[in-house]
Amino acid sequence: MNKEILKLAIPNILTNITVPILGMVDIYLMGHLDSVYFLGAVALASAVFNFIYWGFAFLRMSTSGLAAQTYGREDRQEMALVLQRGLIIAIAGSLMLLILQGPLADFSFWLLEGSAEVKEQARRYYFVRIWDAPAAIMLMVIYGWFLGMQNSIYPMVIALTVNIVNIISSFILVRYFDMNVRGAALGTVIGQYSGLVLSVFLFLKKYRWVLPLFTRELKPLLNKMRHFLHVSGNIFIRTFFIILVFTFFTSKSAGIGDITLAANSVLLQYLMLFSYFLDGFAYAAEALVGKFFGASEKDKLSLAVKNLFKWGLGFALAFTLSYALLGETLLSLFTVQGEVIARGKQYLLWVVMIPLVSFGSYIWDGIFIGITGSVEMRNSVVISAVIFFFVPFYLLFPIMGNHAMWLSMMLFMASRSLSLSLFFPKVIKRELKS
DSSP, rough: OOOOHHHHHHHHHHHHHHHHHHOOOOOOOOTTTOHHHHHHHHHHHHHHHHHHHHHTTHHHHHHHHHHHHHHHHOOHHHHHHHHHHHHHHHHHHHHHHTTTHHHHHHHHHHOOOOOOOHHHHHHHHHHHHHHGGGHHHHHHHHHHHHHHOOOHHHHHHHHHHHHHHHHHHHHHHHHTTTHHHHHHHHHHHHHHHHHHHHHHHHHHHOOGGGGGOOOOOOHHHTHHHHHHHHHHHHHHHHHHHHHHHHHHHHHHHHHHHHHHHHHHHHHHHHHHHHHHHHHHHHHHHHHHHHHHHHHHHHHHHHHHHHHHHHHHHHHEEEEHHHHHHHHHHHHHHOOOOOOHHHHHHHHHHHHHHHHHHHHHHHHHHHHHHHOOOHHHHHHHHHHHHHIIIHHHHHHHHHHHHHHHHHHHHHHHHHHHHHHHHHHHHHHHHHHOOO
């Protein structure tokens, strides 16, 4: 079982690790320019895109879980239709974003806090990067489908290509063409479309058999669309509240001041690095648990769950130790601005503790996606966001300031882990019966 877990997890870790590295490169490039506004602008604009694209993350998750279950049942026709349904929604959603990009920008930057200078630069970033929407959202579906097919190599190759092209493009455009925030945004657009082209090539190389199974008829497409939309809708609400928490976090950081915004943006990279690393095991959980669930192999499903948690705890301990020993050194790598480094040191303790209280939430997410327990995923995040993030924040912020924000984030992650642990026995019993 450990071999199966690692076979899926290691490529996913290599895939995911490039994502925070990409964010770190943007923070590095902006942090080494001559103004703090650029660093804050990328953080603020990225919060908008996190909100937008994480909002579509339900497509990757629902596609992955449903595809893994059809793989376990060896239902080739439904494998193809899961992909087709996801791509139809992705194309429609991305076209809507492009059409409504102006009103969406106005509303987003009206809603978010920040200085006029930071918002001006953030809008420049936004109106370049929005054009990567079709590629970015379709890639979510493709990643999820490949993973459901127990293929973690293709997503790794695509993601590495996307992020390497992105990093190189952004570096050249910022450093040599003096495009600052526009260069970072354009590098992202170039990277996403390079990944989409590569994904089509890889799909045709191995999965050409799927094409004849696509259909133009509405009946087979709509046959299980209700279930697809039910799962997707619950995951969307769950993801929306996670986005809400992180966007609120960034917005309130901007409201405190540009230095705190920059410091919190740097410290969030620690959390994102850990989360993308643990997501490698969460993705392995989606594929394996979905396959065993679809094939009704209860013993293997139970063994997979136990082993996944052992790996998660091990990596949580390793990250906590690393952050405790190297936390201040990492701050200096992200920025040369003394004020930002000094402010960040005040809150390092929180990012040291977060891996231990949060690792369970990532592993449980993958398991619940595999068994399509989307209702409980939704409920756990809504409860955790409202009761354990927003309530503590508003009660404690007048007393603790920015520390209240980090404490609330830690409580939010811990609550997700605990609530899903409590939900699991009932959910797995119900789903296996159905």
